[in-house]
Amino acid sequence: MAVVTIRQLLDSGVHFGHQTRRWNPKMKRFILTERSGSHIIDLQQSLKHIDATYDYVKETVAHGGTILFV
Numbered sequence: 001m002a003v004v005t006i007r008q009l010l011d012s013g014v015h016f017g018h019q020t021r022r023w024n025p026k027m028k029r030f031i032l033t034e035r036s037g038s039h040i041i042d043l044q045q046s047l048k049h050i051d052a053t054y055d056y057v058k059e060t061v062a063h064g065g066t067i068l069f070v
Contacts, residue, residue, distance in 0.1 A: 003050060017040060017041050019037055
């Protein structure tokens with residue numbers, strides 16, 4: 001079950017990253033390209049990790065666990 005779609009992520013502007021001169025090298029694997037001085041985030045990877053996080057939270061709560069959002 002998709003929690004969100006690529007279209008929803010695009011419409012929300014999730015793919016827009018920081019300016020290229022302010023980037024964190026640890027994010028390199030998630031950056032798809034650069035456009036107009038800003039990085040563009042790979043939404044396929046974002047969606048994969050959103051779904052994995054959703055499944056983890058759902059399982060944790062189903063087994064009586066607690067989730068803290070900061």
